[in-house]
Amino acid sequence: MSTTNGQRTRIDKVVTSGTFSLDGGTWEVDNNVWVVGDDSECVLIDAAHDIEPIVEAIAGRRVRGILLTHAHDDHIGVACELAGDLGAHTYLHPEDRELWDRTHPGVGPDSDLADGDLFTIGDVTLEVLHTPGHSPGSCSFHSPDLGVVFTGDTLFRGGPGATGRSFSDFPTIVDSITDRLLTLPPETVVHTGHGDDTTIGDESPHRQAWVDRGH
Structure with a gap:
């Protein structure tokens, strides 16, 4: 799939x-x-499972960085190998370093992500939004130019990502979605870490139900 705006x-x-x-x-x-x-x-957003189809999609382009939404092993499994093959840096929020070390012990990410960081690629900019809850260092990447936000496992079609395992917290993820994502324009397309796209406008009306679920 290829999309532009x-x-x-x-x-x-x-x-x-x-x-x-x-x-x-x-x-x-x-x-x-x-x-x-x-x-x-x-740039790549996440590095999951299988190098070959990712390299095919890159199609010989220079990779400016591998931006990681969080450090669960299914999102970073081939990050180090890809970075080495492509000569690219990996970027991860430092609060997910403990999770990273479980998958890549002894080899750290190349650079830290911080809230508000900007990455310019082509004629658009991606802004880092720290959106903890699914994991402490979970980040989303917002491009106003493209009208999209890449949310990893923070926000899906139908609501917040899972928070039933270690390093996660439901009230925190709801706060992140409320304060950092639902404030984006309602037409913003949400590109998720798994499954289908949604929009901010489609998810916003359900916020109170998420809050109630947490009590």
């Missing part, structure tokens, strides 16, 4: 399949990997 920069979606493991359990999952760029350069 009038810019040279486009968004390509790659779906890879593998497993997610945490707290002694393992589950089969399909992950969305997003490639954002123009014909010459791009």
Whole structure:
């Protein structure tokens, strides 16, 4: 899939399949990997499971960075190998370092993400939004130019991401969605870490139900 919003920069979606493991359990999952760029350069959002289809979507472009929404193993499993193959830096919020170390012990991410960081790629900019709750260092990436936000596992079609395992907290994720995501324009398309897209406008009316669920 490839989408644009009038810019040279486009968004390509790659779906890879593998497993997610945490707290002694393992589950089969399909992950969305997003490639954002123009014909010459791009960034990756997440690095899940299978290198080959990701490299095919890159299509020989220079990779300016691998931006990680969070450090669950299904989102970072091939991050180090991809970074080495492509000569790209990995970027992760430091509050997810403990999770990262469970998958890549002894090899840290190249650079930290911080709330408000900006990444310019092609003719658009991605802003880092720290959106903890699914994990302490979960981040979303907002592009006003493209009218999209990449939310990882923070917000899905139908509501917040899972918070029933270690390192997660339901009230925190609802606060993150409320304060950082639902304040975006309602037409903003939400590109998620798994499954189908949604929009901010489609999810906003359900906020109170999420709050009530947490009590």
